[in-house]
Amino acid sequence: MWAMPRFGVNLTSIVATSAVVTAVIGLSLQSTLGNVIGGIALQVDDSIREGDWIELLDTRTQGQVKKVRWRHTVIETRDWDTLIVPNSQLLGQTIKVLGKREGQPTQHRTWVHFNVDHRYPPGDVIRIVSEALRSSSIPGVAAHPPPDVVCLDLARDGKDSFGLYAVRYFLTDLERDDPTSSAVRERIHAALRRAQIPLALPAQTLFVNHEDQKAERKREKRNARIRAALRGVPLFSQLSDEEIEILADSAKLAPFVAGEVVTRQGAQANWLYVLIHGEVEVRVATDHGDDRKVAVVKAPGFFGEMALLTGAPREATVVALEDIECLRVDKDDFREVLSRRPELAQELSMLLAQRRVELESARDNLDAVSRSRRVQTERKRILEAIREFFAMND
Structure with a gap:
């Protein structure tokens, strides 16, 4: 090296250039080393496993972990996208592991909101919707803990005339969040329609319909359909037109969604259902504790006549095979007919x-x-x- 200056070689520039090259190499390896170290950490502490559903809180992105590699982690989203996240970035933010508790089944609490006219008591709304959600299972909804209903607000500012409610349920199939919430909304809507409780609109929303004649024709068509359905029940074949009209005025539309229990064996339910659309399956409990299919009832059909007229407990469980629509005739509705004749x-x-x-x-x-x-x-x-x-x- 002592001879290099004699040949015109500048040692200072060589040393300086080497330092720069070393710095560049170090900086370029810093990211790679960080990713590799992050990958090792993820695989060693097992905090995130393949198959876990996670949310990246920095971007509010959710997806399922498919692979944890040395340099990056592969995440697949519900939108059919694949994210390649460097491990250093993954560990540099807060990560929520969805539906995961040590020693517990995978399930994630989900909220479904709905509005109801504030004039209906919250206790009634909560009871009606809770019973509908718990009467029969919904795919993707955990049985334990069961779904519950809460009243969140009653329009304190007076601008809106509705109460805000929410169903809280635990989602067991985290990939099907929206379809499962949709099924829950169907149950909510059907239960409120059966109870004749409308979903509410903000007070500022106003619908004006000047087509009174058209609306009247629509009501008459609906009433004619109800009368025809009642007239088609053999049990009511002896009733006069006036008596059919009495039942038609008081009968309630009762929709149910596919898979929902319409009535359960042994229940005290003093009303009759007239099936005007769809199919239901009739099941009876066996000595082994399971249910056996005994019949399928198609529209037009009816069931529950002994409960309506004698108060006998339900002899079978009836389950909707598809979205159905029924008419419900209660004991009190039929009492007026019997009192007249x-x-x-x-x-x-x-x-x-x-x-x-x-x-x-x-x-x-x-x-x-x-x-x-x-x-x-x-x-x-x-x-x-x-x-x-x-x-x-x-």
């Missing part, structure tokens, strides 16, 4: 007895004489039950 109880008891014995005769292989005797026995029993249920003996 008490002798109708005789005719109804005979119809119920015949219908019941028809179902039993195939099972018990009854001959004509045995069927006739059983019909008379059933008629007397049912007639007495009707009179007692509607207090007609007083």
Whole structure:
């Protein structure tokens, strides 16, 4: 090296150039080393595993971890996108691991908001929606803890005339967040329609419809449909047009969504359903504790006649096979018809007895004489039950 200056070589520039090169190499390796060290850390402490659903709080991005590599982590989003995140960046921010608790099943609490007219008591709204959500399972919604309903606000500023509510449920399939919330909204909407509680609009929103004649025609068409549905029930074949009109005025539309339990075996529910659209499956509990399918009822059809007229517990569980629409005829609605014509109880008891014995005769292989005797026995029993249920003996 002592000879280099004699040949015109500047040692100072060589040393300076070497330092610069070393610095450049160091800086270029800094990011790579950070990513590699981050990858090692992720794999060693196992804080984020392949299959976990995470949220990057800096960007509010959610996705499922597919691969944890030495330099980067691969995340797939619900929008069918793939994110390649350098490990140094991943560890440089706060990460939320969704639905993960040590020793607990994967489930993430999700909120679904809805508005209801403030004139309806919050207790009633909470009870009606809670019962609808818990009556039968919804795919993707955890059974434990069960969904719950809370009232968040009652329009304190007076600008809006609705109460703000939310359903809180635990999502078990984190990839299907929106479809599951949609199914929950369907349950909410159907339950509120059955209870004749409308979803609310802000007070400033106003719809003006000057087509009164068109609206009247629409109402008449709906009422004609209800009367036709009631007239199609064999149980009501003995009713006059006036009596059908009484039931039509008081009958309630009762929609249910696919998979929802319409009525459950053993329940005390004193009303009859007239199925005007869709199909339902009838199930009975076996001695082994499971349910056995016994029939499918298609529109037009009906079920629950013994509960309506005698107060008997439900003999089967009925589940909607698709989105259905029913008419619900309550005991109090039918009381007015019976009070006007008490002798109708005789005719109804005979119809119920015949219908019941028809179902039993195939099972018990009854001959004509045995069927006739059983019909008379059933008629007397049912007639007495009707009179007692509607207090007609007083």
